[in-house]
Amino acid sequence: MFKDGRKKQRKWLILWLIVTLFIFVMGISLGAASVSIDRIIPTLLGDGSFKESFVLFSVRLPRMFVLAAAGMALALAGAVLQGVTRNDLADPGMIGISAGAGVGITIFYLLVKGDLPHFAYVLPAVGFCSALLTALSIYFFSYQRNKGVHPVQFILVGVGVASALSGVMMVLISSAERSDVQFIAQWLAGNVWGTDWPFFWALVPWLVLGIPYIFYKANVLNVLAMTEQTAVGLGMNIGRERLRLLIVAVALAAAAVSITGGVAFIGLMAPHIAKQLVGPRYQFFLPLTLLIGASLLMLADTIGRVAIASATVPAGIVVAFIGAPYFLYLLRKNV
The missing domain is CATH 1.10.3470.10 (ABC transporter involved in vitamin B12 uptake, BtuC)
Known part of the structure; x- marks a missing residue:
């Protein structure tokens, strides 16, 4: 059973890592200040124009890394709180x-x-x-x-x-x-x-x-x-x-x-999604929780930046649109 759990964990970790990288690339290439997908690797290797280098290294990369790190922290905090409070x-x-x-x-x-x-x-x-x-x-x-x-x-x-x-x-x-x-x-x-x-x-x-x-x-x-x-x-x-x-x-x-x-619901959704995919053992779902938390926050921010051409919708509001129905679903399921 433990081996089956590890096998399932590896499969979902690989799949979710691909999803996270895809969202990361989309976050870089979409928006008012962005770098097209075919120019990301050349720019990373130093062959981009001044504008492309500035946008990638000074605007998009730090933003996406901050979102990924914050998403991981919120997701892991939620997983711990759910365990501590049962x-x-x-x-x-x-x-x-x-x-x-x-x-x-x-x-x-x-x-x-x-x-x-x-x-x-x-x-x-x-x-x-x-x-x-x-x-x-x-x-x-x-x-x-x-x-x-x-x-x-x-x-x-x-x-x-x-x-x-x-x-x-x-x-x-x-x-x-x-x-x-x-x-x-x-x-x-x-x-x-x-x-x-x-x-x-x-x-x-x-x-x-x-x-x-x-x-x-x-x-x-x-x-x-x-x-x-x-x-x-x-x-x-x-x-x-x-x-x-x-x-x-x-x-x-x-x-x-x-x-x-004030971003909410990342710590609620990420652990639950991970548990549904690989089971309730913390050794199995914690690594997946990190990737899910990072991808959810990056996706919310990207949607907020491109959904309305003339304005930016805060990531917290986008997450709330997704998280509130999910919370109601969990509330109904646990009552």
Whole structure:
């Protein structure tokens, strides 16, 4: 059975890698500033014109790499949250983690007078601190003495905190200057604004630290997905493992949304699609989750850029159009 799972995993990894590369190439070649498909390889090899080189290396490649990295981080964070809470509907955007990061980023933006590009490497840390404070608050209010954290209560408290933080964002918008309101509104809509190389390199350390740790904890996540009695019977300290994995998930989600804005549903959809393809074992579906998360966010951004000729639809809105019906489907399936 394990060999069959590995075989199925390899097949879907290869297929989805091809899909991801196809979306990556389409993202480069479509849009107002783009490079035609037949000119991508020559330009990469140094035979492109000045315009082609500028568009490819300074506009399209950094944007697509940022989207891929952020999609991976959001997808992996969602997979961990679903395992930690034992709730298939868990997502960083729905339980308040993304909103917590957004409040921190917005306050930081107002303090530095909008000069965020010079703080590219600081933004993920700011988002992480505010999102971690949010997650610990949710953890505290859903904790019961002698019972620990109840997964369903954790989700409900998170939804409540997310609503409260949305109110905080409205207060910040109402008190901000007109030029600042536009950035906050775009962030809430999931408009990918950090599309230069520094923003990509700011995401890399979080992925380099977070991905191996979560892969290392795959067996722990498998056990946490079972009943609490089973986990305790296997000698696991449930509270400690949940808290550690929660912190890593918060770090990945906060780093991503600090660059991309309030993008939801990636962390919900990617793990579920991967599970349906290769099964529920974390060793099997986590690698596929990374590719699906990257491809979904790149596809959403590409659609948003080419759907309307005279305007750009934020990637967060495109993802919501896809994710909201999928969420309703999962809700109906799990009720």
